[in-house]
Amino acid sequence: MLSISIPRPKCLQKPLAVPQRHMFGPGPSNVPPRIIEAGAKPVIGHMHPELLQIMDDIKSGIQYIFQTQNPMTLAVSSTGHSAMECAFVNSVEPGDGVLVAVNGLWGERAMDIAERLGSRVNTIVAPPGAFFSNAEIEQALSKYRPVMFFLAHGESSTGVLHPLDGIGQLCHKYNCLFVVDSVASFGSAPLCMDQQDIDIVYTGSQKVLNAPPGTAPISFSERACQKIFNRKTKPVSFALDLKWLASYWGCDGKPSRVYHHTGPVSGFYSLRESLAVFAEEGLEKSWERHGKVAEYFHAGLENMGLKLFVKEKKARLPAVTTIVAPHGYDWKEIQSYIMKTHDLEISGGLGPSAGLVLRVGLMGCNSTKENVDMVLAALKDALKHCHKSKV
Amino acid sequence: MLSISIPRPKCLQKPLAVPQRHMFGPGPSNVPPRIIEAGAKPVIGHMHPELLQIMDDIKSGIQYIFQTQNPMTLAVSSTGHSAMECAFVNSVEPGDGVLVAVNGLWGERAMDIAERLGSRVNTIVAPPGAFFSNAEIEQALSKYRPVMFFLAHGESSTGVLHPLDGIGQLCHKYNCLFVVDSVASFGSAPLCMDQQDIDIVYTGSQKVLNAPPGTAPISFSERACQKIFNRKTKPVSFALDLKWLASYWGCDGKPSRVYHHTGPVSGFYSLRESLAVFAEEGLEKSWERHGKVAEYFHAGLENMGLKLFVKEKKARLPAVTTIVAPHGYDWKEIQSYIMKTHDLEISGGLGPSAGLVLRVGLMGCNSTKENVDMVLAALKDALKHCHKSKV
Numbered sequence: 023m024l025s026i027s028i029p030r031p032k033c034l035q036k037p038l039a040v041p042q043r044h045m046f047g048p049g050p051s052n053v054p055p056r057i058i059e060a061g062a063k064p065v066i067g068h069m070h071p072e073l074l075q076i077m078d079d080i081k082s083g084i085q086y087i088f089q090t091q092n093p094m095t096l097a098v099s100s101t102g103h104s105a106m107e108c109a110f111v112n113s114v115e116p117g118d119g120v121l122v123a124v125n126g127l128w129g130e131r132a133m134d135i136a137e138r139l140g141s142r143v144n145t146i147v148a149p150p151g152a153f154f155s156n157a158e159i160e161q162a163l164s165k166y167r168p169v170m171f172f173l174a175h176g177e178s179s180t181g182v183l184h185p186l187d188g189i190g191q192l193c194h195k196y197n198c199l200f201v202v203d204s205v206a207s208f209g210s211a212p213l214c215m216d217q218q219d220i221d222i223v224y225t226g227s228q229k230v231l232n233a234p235p236g237t238a239p240i241s242f243s244e245r246a247c248q249k250i251f252n253r254k255t256k257p258v259s260f261a262l263d264l265k266w267l268a269s270y271w272g273c274d275g276k277p278s279r280v281y282h283h284t285g286p287v288s289g290f291y292s293l294r295e296s297l298a299v300f301a302e303e304g305l306e307k308s309w310e311r312h313g314k315v316a317e318y319f320h321a322g323l324e325n326m327g328l329k330l331f332v333k334e335k336k337a338r339l340p341a342v343t344t345i346v347a348p349h350g351y352d353w354k355e356i357q358s359y360i361m362k363t364h365d366l367e368i369s370g371g372l373g374p375s376a377g378l379v380l381r382v383g384l385m386g387c388n389s390t391k392e393n394v395d396m397v398l399a400a401l402k403d404a405l406k407h408c409h410k411s412k413v
Numbered sequence: 414m415l416s417i418s419i420p421r422p423k424c425l426q427k428p429l430a431v432p433q434r435h436m437f438g439p440g441p442s443n444v445p446p447r448i449i450e451a452g453a454k455p456v457i458g459h460m461h462p463e464l465l466q467i468m469d470d471i472k473s474g475i476q477y478i479f480q481t482q483n484p485m486t487l488a489v490s491s492t493g494h495s496a497m498e499c500a501f502v503n504s505v506e507p508g509d510g511v512l513v514a515v516n517g518l519w520g521e522r523a524m525d526i527a528e529r530l531g532s533r534v535n536t537i538v539a540p541p542g543a544f545f546s547n548a549e550i551e552q553a554l555s556k557y558r559p560v561m562f563f564l565a566h567g568e569s570s571t572g573v574l575h576p577l578d579g580i581g582q583l584c585h586k587y588n589c590l591f592v593v594d595s596v597a598s599f600g601s602a603p604l605c606m607d608q609q610d611i612d613i614v615y616t617g618s619q620k621v622l623n624a625p626p627g628t629a630p631i632s633f634s635e636r637a638c639q640k641i642f643n644r645k646t647k648p649v650s651f652a653l654d655l656k657w658l659a660s661y662w663g664c665d666g667k668p669s670r671v672y673h674h675t676g677p678v679s680g681f682y683s684l685r686e687s688l689a690v691f692a693e694e695g696l697e698k699s700w701e702r703h704g705k706v707a708e709y710f711h712a713g714l715e716n717m718g719l720k721l722f723v724k725e726k727k728a729r730l731p732a733v734t735t736i737v738a739p740h741g742y743d744w745k746e747i748q749s750y751i752m753k754t755h756d757l758e759i760s761g762g763l764g765p766s767a768g769l770v771l772r773v774g775l776m777g778c779n780s781t782k783e784n785v786d787m788v789l790a791a792l793k794d795a796l797k798h799c800h801k802s803k804v
Binding site: 024025026027028030031034035038042047050052060061063068072079082083085086101104111134135212213217236256257258260261281282284285287289292294301302304 | 443652
């Protein structure tokens, strides 16, 4: 006979309390009421026709935001990280050569994922804040002859926006798939998947799209599908197996969908709404707005005497700005002062940029001059009130 | 110069419309307003102290619902399927022997996952609707000497509730981990992880817990952790790597949490609230209520002349009832008549039960006599109005 020995936890008797905060870190960003409300609609079945229609709408939305005609376009039922894993798990077989551009945390993570899958990983490495020339990339492609090249378009750990032009063509010249992580760049800087010969691109819901975290748009080119659907081995993950996902999302051209997993129904609602909001403004206007707001922000920072971590203007990620941690201050104190005094999140560094920078994300609806002014005022206030060390 | 060639999709200009429906299939189930509202609170950061506190509350809630003191208790940031994958990906190394009890779809899926990981899979197989004796299980354990034995407590495809007593002890006698899928059984039938010597158990948010799909409670015993943290190879998945998850969830005893992925913040809110609602009623009362409502339902079905798919009373899953597809009818017509006329979802079979059964799920807040009466009335109405074939 079973008996209850673990009592009900007292902590669950307290009501759930969540503060309202300006989410100006590198994501998640603030979720506007319209998208929150969409996510609060009644839950229906993961195979109900209305939900399949919503998934179709999401697919069209993702084709638009990535500027692609790929039928193999869908949302992974988890965060951007799982989308990265989905790209690798499906494309790479044990022994395959993978080339990873490492200029921050996301390259490191991609390397880790590729290694776990038993691929032969080679890297090109640049210091935090820097990026690669096409010549360097071509040299590595020619030397290592990988089946896949990974590049973070937006390296949110260092604030670098990597140039993309010509790299897809280079990859294809060497018969290699071009995989782009656009989690932190999407919507804030130009990217057109088909025109730029990108084979796999993904992003997350919680950045410029302003939806809650938990879904991740991804698209696969015909070339990527060719490799994926001619694998000799099954992908190690059932949950991320593109054959199953393609069927659930109706990307395989077959009339009926097959149950694979229970999609995050509420997450699909908010993702659809976020795509609708985004499409209302339009890609070009979103790129333009993020670019202008970032310029205004960067000028304001420099006027305050702060330094930007990324030297080259054109390589600055508009959605996530990295500021050199002000000399003589403890960056943690600045961050927590601003959180406490201004209800405003800015973030420290991550991975290779830890301790070196402060990071400010102004994404989607948060990317406005008013918010820039708010952040600048908060920073000024913090520099006045935080302890200046005597070193 | 990039140019926009894919226009904004027209479908996204239509407002998001979602029907209100009685969700009486095998899940997702209806989400009550209190839990919906929790999920609609403002999104904060995935590492903010308030969110870490919410995650701690969730951990306590899961320890309560599974009746375990395991510190290694957390929620996977995806659906129950990923929790299944999380169990296997961490515990199994290539070449390890895995024994899977297959008496429905979930055993088949577990087998698929284990095979992808390169383990040596053996099975014991029972026809849909049946289950295994402890003697059969011991025989297989002794023959195959696996490192892990998988059993679905609730086989939602066939409606079987598998007995658990004594199996954990058998597994440990043969130095084998006991892994239990309780996605469809949790909260509706007794399960006490520690008392029943279960090494890994998981469930989903969208069944008896009545939260939206997208998070999955899971717990690992000390014995499971011993195997997992002494692996020779890294788990193939970074996203599901327990070392990283343990750090993010503060299960590793270290004072500071390390960023791993962006947790589904809104999903954590609704999961916490669903655990709070569940704890208010209490485990024993929930088991009792689901049991009584199921008995009342089953009697009502038999009074109507319908047959239950699972012969043995004690092996009937209280939360998901499988009804033999009524002779002379097309089950699909019954299902769609009820959906259209009564705004009520019941479901057909799945995997090995496809075409054989109708499935009705009454889970969490849906498990009431009033809802039983509603389903019975809908079924009666359908049997009156649907076409009886002349065969």
